[in-house]
Amino acid sequence: MQQLSKANHYVPKLYLKQWAHEGRISTYRLLVPDERVPLWVPQSLKGIAFHQHLYTYVEGQEETDAFERWLDSEFENPAEEAIRRVVQEERMAPEHWRSLVRFAAALDVRTPARLRAFIRQQNAGLLELMNSTMQRSVQTLEDLVRCNKPLPSSPEDSDAKSIFKISIEPQPDGSGRVRAEAVIGRRLWIWQMTHLLTKTLGFLPAQRWTVLHAPAGMSWPTSDNPLIRLNFQDSKNYDFAGGWGVHKGEILLPLSPKHLLHTCIGGKQWLRGTTPDVRTAQLIRKLIIEHADRYVFATEPADDIHLIRPRHVCSATYKSELLAWQRWHQEQSQAEREFQR
Template structure:
């Protein structure tokens, strides 16, 4: 059996290499460290940063599979390389190249640990209602079919088998009615289904926006992070959040593509931006840093980052998080036992 890919990058190495220098190393600022003696900025190999073991591994019929990791590489990362290279070299992109680049942006918005944590919170609030609505819809369709002479074939999502789901019936003896119980496991399987769905369909809304490539002012450079796509809602000076959406009117979508260039769009605004002031560039870099999860990346150390995003020194929290990701795969596999795959 061929060896599967185990080291999964949630920020592409091809993306980070724009900030890397000698021997593919990149300056890294960590937001959580185990000891105050850890330098604020360190050089990290892009091969060893922004990745976790088995982050996107699926368990299929009891066997580990890296088909999802390969799918992202083949369908999104590899096709985006020409567009990424052309954009970085100031060459115009055709329609198809721009779409490849925007799908690459979508990928980096939704496959990070920060995105997973956000999804988990939202699922905890919304999933009971979603499951209840789906069950009621299914029951209504079943009841409607009883009065038809020809039965329709139910529509199915080909990726729905990725969702860890368990359906059980509870019917007492001699009873004609019972309870149909549906359970959905909130974890990796549901996350991978969500990623596949968004990258196969929903991302296309990005094609409808007008995009600008902003050059950093002379003497400045764009930073990036392990959560590199910003969806900024800016209300007024000092009032903003990062809860915007791909199709939310007024939301600003920001994605640095190199220390010199940044991809930008404001949903619903058809005006392209050609220049950016030092004041605006400083604000954008601040937003990029604040949106980081555990790492800020730069082509050089930037002293101001520690003021914008003071790091947390906590050995217990650091060790706990390291252990959580170290046992991620084993815990996800164990929790998915007994669920439909």
């Protein structure tokens, strides 16, 4: 049997190594338990930006790392050559650009920051969505039966069947009550990521991408939440709630300390290889730092990042988050097994 992958890196090592020296990367932590923790700590690439069993899930009462392996084979490995060509400033063929864009999309959805946003979103709207969907579906079926028309066949979507449980509860009057259940957690998140990276990504229109160069004397940092979906009006009015299909929305992803992937959906695009002016580059650098979740990474310690993003110093919050991740796999696996019974 293939050994289960346990340490799931949500920011791949093949990406972070562009900022590393001899296998270590300068790391600025945004959540620390004590003021005495140094601002910058060199970290091993193997020991940063991962959680145990982040993507492992239970299927048929057995644990599987199928999603982790799928990310490796379909998004990470194909992008490695493309990233190398960007860094070495070699010619890029269309397939290299496609690999970069697919890698960027996967990097966007797989981080703990996106997990937290997903759970908030589902807690706020999943119940209403399931209720309205079930009511429409029941009404459609009743209309078909009333008109003596054939019922639609059930789609063979095993993943959907594993995260949504549909049952009919007999009622005393002889009717039935349809019951739909789902668990908001890891399995639903993985299903959504798979859907986005297969179905949704395929419907996105072709878009021109470019690589921007950092000006002399500057470098792009990166973070544990590296892809930025930007709604930008001016340097005082912007947010990170943009999308892949939002008109005039910008997408940015540092690829190395000197190279940054960029596009503007439906808008004017820089020429490939453009070096922005220093003021624009400083703003981009600020955006990268502001968008970080728990870590900022750089080739070497920077003396201004703590001014842009001051650390949150709180022992209780630090310990609570650490404990939550330690419990993550056990709690999620238990919920997944119970749901499949």
